[in-house]
Amino acid sequence: MQYKKFLLPLTDDGRQEAELNSFLRGHRVLKVESRYIDDAAMWAFLVSYMDGEQQHTAPPAGRNGSSFEPAKELTPEQLRRYELYSDVRLQMARKHDVKAFIIFSNRDLAAIAKNEPLTVETLRQVKGIGESRIEQYGQEFVQTVNDTIAARKASDDETSGTLDGAGGAS
Numbered sequence: 707m708q709y710k711k712f713l714l715p716l717t718d719d720g721r722q723e724a725e726l727n728s729f730l731r732g733h734r735v736l737k738v739e740s741r742y743i744d745d746a747a748m749w750a751f752l753v754s755y756m757d758g759e760q761q762h763t764a765p766p767a768g769r770n771g772s773s774f775e776p777a778k779e780l781t782p783e784q785l786r787r788y789e790l791y792s793d794v795r796l797q798m799a800r801k802h803d804v805k806a807f808i809i810f811s812n813r814d815l816a817a818i819a820k821n822e823p824l825t826v827e828t829l830r831q832v833k834g835i836g837e838s839r840i841e842q843y844g845q846e847f848v849q850t851v852n853d854t855i856a857a858r859k860a861s862d863d864e865t866s867g868t869l870d871g872a873g874g875a876s
Contacts, residue, residue, distance in 0.1 A: 707736060707754055707755070707756060708754075708755055708756070708757055709752060709753065709754055709755075710729065710752075710753045710755065711750065711751065711752050711753070712725070712726045712729070712750070712751040712753065713748055713749070713750055713751075714726060714748055714749040714750075714751065715746070715747060715748040716747045716748060716749075716803075716804050716805070716808065717747070717803075723805075726751060729753065730753065733753075733755040733756070733757065734755055734756040734757075735753060735754070735755050736754040736755055736756060737753075737754040738751055738752070738753050738754075739751070739752045739754075740752075742808075744838075774812055774813055774816075776788050776812065776815075776816050776819075779816055780816060780819060780820070784816075784819040784820055785819070787818075787819040787822075787824075788815050788816055788819040790851065790854065790855070791810075791815045791818055791819060791847075791851065792812075792815055793854070794847060794850045794851050794854060795809050795810055795815065795847070797850065798843065798846060798847065798850065802843075809839070809843050809847070810835065810839070810843070810847070811834070813834070814832060814834060814835055817832040817833070817834075818832055824848055824851055824852075825848060826840060826844045826845055826848055829844050829847070829848070
């Protein structure tokens, strides 16, 4: 077994992330350990791997070697919430100039989508979301989701009001 470390700063232009992903695809990965280093604003990854002829037997991406497909794990209503949460996460990532997974992973979003109503307290119930992420992003995430829902509802109400007034049924 061999080890390789990768340091991925939050300001990465994509090259270091691509190097890490290329390495992971090209080796039989046994384990990936990750840790966020707050003082340095970067992620550290330690990859345990086997080299040689076994290179192309790595398990699919994801925790515990399993791929993640939200459509298979969520009800249609949960999937709609997941897609909304994914949009909000992307907005926040752009605003904070971080990768989207720094805010919440896809699995986190799926777990959040399974819990209703969306509050900071329900975020605390999701395994894997630590207090520091809740403090840093939780309230903003909940507020942005609620604002987005309200804006969409207002837009839908305006559209349906216009349609009703323009020639509704007698």
